[in-house]
Amino acid sequence: MVEAVQVQLKKGVLELCVLALLSRGDAYGYDIASRLAKGIGMGEGTIYPLMRRMQTDGLVDTYLVESTSGPPRKYYKLTNRGRESFAAQQSEWTAFSNAVNDILGNVE
């Protein structure tokens, strides 16, 4: 149960992290997976379903770039809607985590 809650929580945060990463520049799947999944402790495989979902929601767009080392890379970039969503979610997250930190601080 605790594990299930953690998985759900991480999934929610993962989208915010992908938005943040892409707001600093376009990136391809492997790059996003290896930079984010490890930090948050999620399987790298969950990045791809998330990217498909974000594309369906119109938050990201894709384009192909030829690679010298292998198959072409599918790059993801933020759409205008993605940027708006990032701004909104970022401020929500900051307010939320500040509130939680305050409470944790009071308890200690």
Add this chain to the structure above:
Amino acid sequence: MTRQAFLDRLRAGLRGLPSPTIVEIITDYDTHFSEGVAAGRSEAEIAAALGDPDRVIRELRAEAGLKRWEEQRNPSAAANAVLAVLGLGAIDILVLLPIVLSIAGTLVGFLVASFVLLGVGALMFAAGPFFIIGAPVAAIVLTGLALISAGTCFGCLTSAATIGFVNAVVWYGRLHIRLLKPALEPPHLDQKEIVA
């Protein structure tokens, strides 16, 4: 697990989805392996880091099911979306299952009732004047028409309710995918609750 084994498992698990979708997904993971190998990792390491293929499959199927329901509102897409959300296997969905099933059952009952109304109305409209003796023909035909329109009206309401119901299930599924939103109540509210 080798690259081939992982991709085979994925392909088997995605069977039934539109083939362009499957090709896209397989290409994503195949490219992931190529990138990983180029970065000096072994296939087994990459597969382990990708995580349990069955979980990846469940998420991909759920996403594909929800997407299809958003694109085309038909009974098979609806059934697909509901099944896909159930397939995510969230614990609280098991709790909700009796409620979901009883609502679905009621809707099916309503649908059957509206078809029966339609059938009886049509029969009365077409054949009533020949079999029912002693009542004015106009009254019988009009009663038939009234039953037909009542059946149609009832059927439309049931369809609208069904669409609303599937939307609610889909919304619930999305909630599971993104837990962040509901967790973000106004902060002062959270504090008050905890203090109380």
